[in-house]
Amino acid sequence: MFSVAPILSMDQPAEGSATLASKLEKLRAISGVLQGPPPSREALSWEQANVSVPRGALTEVSGPFGSGKTEAVVKFIARHQDSLGRIAWIEDRFTAYPTGFLQHGVDLSRMLFIEGGAESIWAAHQVLRSQVFGSIVLFVRESTLSASEPRVELRRLQLSAEQSNACVFLLTHQPRPQGASWPLALQLQANPNTRKLDVLKKGTARAVPGDRAVSHVG
C-alpha cells in the first residue's frame, strides 16, 4: 500500500521549490485516477502518411474536393482524441457532416464547430489564445485567406499555435508552393486515386528548438 505521509511530511527542512514541485507531482501521480497524465508535448504519429504531426505548428493537408483529406484528418483526430483534448473545427462556410465524423469514432462532445465566414482566421486566433483547445482544423477558401497577406496571416497563426502548443491543421484545395518560406511544419497532399497522403514537406517551421521539434520519419 502506498503511503502519502512521507511525501507530505512537514518535519523535513525546506528543500527549495524544485523539491516541493516534485513532491506535488508525486502527489498528483497518486491521484492519477483523477488527473491523468500531464498533456503531452510529443509529436503525434500519423501512420497513414508515415509522419509525425508536430504540436504548436501548422500542418497543411491539401487536395481537391472528394480526395479524402478531411477523412484523413478525422481519422487522425479519432485516433488521438485523448492526446488532442478539445478540438475546434473552423470553416468559413460550414459543409462538414458531423454524422460522418461519428462513424469514424470521433467524440463530438469534444468538438466545437465555428462557421466564421470572413472572420475565420480571427476565430482561430481567439481559439488558440483561449488555451483550451489541443487542436484546430481550419478550412478556409483561398479567397478568404487572400483577403489579407496570406503569408503574414499564416505566420501569425503559427505564432499563436506555438504559444498554445496546439496542432493546427489547414485544409486547402491547392498546396502552397514549395520552396517558398511558408510557415508550415508539415505539408501533406491527399491522393484521390490511392486515398493516401503524400508528404510534400516535413521539417521544423519554428525557431524554438527542444522537445517540440518535429520528428522526422523516413
Next chain:
Amino acid sequence: MLRTPNRIACILFPELHDELPVELCELFLRLSPVVACRRQEPRALFLDFRGIDTELPDFEKLLNLKVKALVRRCSETRAMRFRIGLAENAGFAFLHAQHPEGLDTKLSSTVLDHLLDPFAVVRASQKQSPGQISAWIKLLTQLGIHTLRDFSLLPPGALASRFGKNGLELSRRIRDATSSADLEAWPIFVPNEKLVESKHFDPDRPLPSLLDPILFTSKELLDRLSARLRARMLRATAIRMELHHEGRQDRDPLVIRFCTPQGSAAGMLPSFRERLAQWLQRTESEDSPLYGREILNVTLEVTETAPGHRSQRDFFHSHEDQAESWDSLLSRLSEKMGRAARFQVMPVERHLPEKSWAPCEPKFTPKDGTARSELPDGVTPEPQLEFFATRPTRLLREPIALEHEDGWLRWPDTDTSPGRRKRVLRWFGPERICEGWWETETPEQEAQRDYFRAVCQGGTQIWGYFETGVASSERECAEAPQRFYLQGYFD
C-alpha cells in the same frame, strides 16, 4: 359577500406589432399574480382571476378602468388601444376579446387555432397544418356541423379516430367553456430579477460629492452585490450607478463596464475609481448643474452578468480556469459572429442526412485529457453506426442536380462557364432512404432516395441519390438517364 366568478381576462392589443413591453407586463402583476403573454400577433395579455374573492358588483367595468389606467401609466404605450375579453378559459377569453360585438361561433381555421393554442406556444411541428384544419372544416360542413356548439355535440368517442388528438382536445375545450376547468399550461410571465443595492443619506448629513466618500459608500454596496452575485454563480460585466443630488429631481446615471466579468468588490473598485474620477472632474466646473450639490442617495444596479465559477481553485484540476476561458471565448465569438456561428453537434435519430444532426449550445465538459476514453491513445476506436453505409465527411446544404447520361455526370452551367463533366468509374449502392411519410400529406412529398457512392474519374468520390425506382443496382445506375442529386463528398 359576492364572489367573483372564476374568470380569465384577455387584454388584446390589436395595433401592437412588436413584443409586449416588459414594463407593461410588470404593471399588470398588480391586478393578478398570474399573467401570461401571447408572443405572436395579435398580441395579448392574459390575467387569471380565478379564486379571488371580492365584493365587486361590476367587475368588468372596474377591470376596464384599471387596465386603462395601467396602459396609460406605461408612458411608451400611452396611445395603445386595447380590448378586453372575459371568459372561463383562455381560449374563449381570447376569442371574446377579438370579437367584442359578439362571439362568432362559426367554425373557421382561425377560431379553431386560437381555441387550441391561445398563448401561441405550441410548436409549428406539433400543430395541425392550415391544410388539415381546412380539410376538417370542409368535412364538418358536409356533415352539417357549422358552429362550435354543433361540434361540441359530436360524441367524443368518434372524434379521436376522425380528427386526431387535437380534434378531441378541441371538443373538450368547447364543452368545458362554461366551467372553470382550464387545463391549459400557462406560460406565466416572470419579471427579471434585479440586483439593486442603495444607501440613503440624511438630508442633514448628506454625502459630499467627492471621490473618496463616494468610493467608500460604493465599496459597501459592491460587497453586498458581490455576495448576491456569488450566490447565483454570476459575475458582473456592467453596473449602473445612480447618484441623487440634493435639489435635483432627476438621478444622474453612470454605467461602468468591466473588460472581464468581476465577482468581487476588489475587482470592481479600480474601474469605479477611474470612471468616477473622470465624471467628478466634469462636475467641478461652475457651469455644471451638479456643482456644489451633495448626495442624498447612491444606488447600484447590476445590469449585465456573465456566468461565474468557483473562485477557489481545485488543487488537482484546472477545470475552473478552463471553464472561464471557454465562456470567455464563446462570448467573444458570439459578439463578433453571432450565437449561431459557434455550436456543438448533437446526433438526431433521423435517416435523412440533412436532418441527422442538429446544432446545440456549446457546453463545457472537462475533456482535456483528464476524462479519458477507455481506449489507449493511438488505437483507433471502433466506428459507430456500423449498420449504416459509410457517410461522407462533407454535406452540401442543398443537393445539386447533375445531369446523368451514359455514366457521365454533368454539373450545371455557371454564369461564366459551362458545367464540367466527369465520368463515373464505379457506383456503390444503393442505400434506400425513405423518411417523413408520417409527416407529409401526399405520397409525392415523401423523401424516397436511393443513395450511391460514386467514384469519378480522377479518384474523386462523391455521394448523392437518384429518386427511388430509377436504379436498383450498381449496374443499372450507369445507364439510368436521370438526374443525380449530389449531396456530399468523401473529402
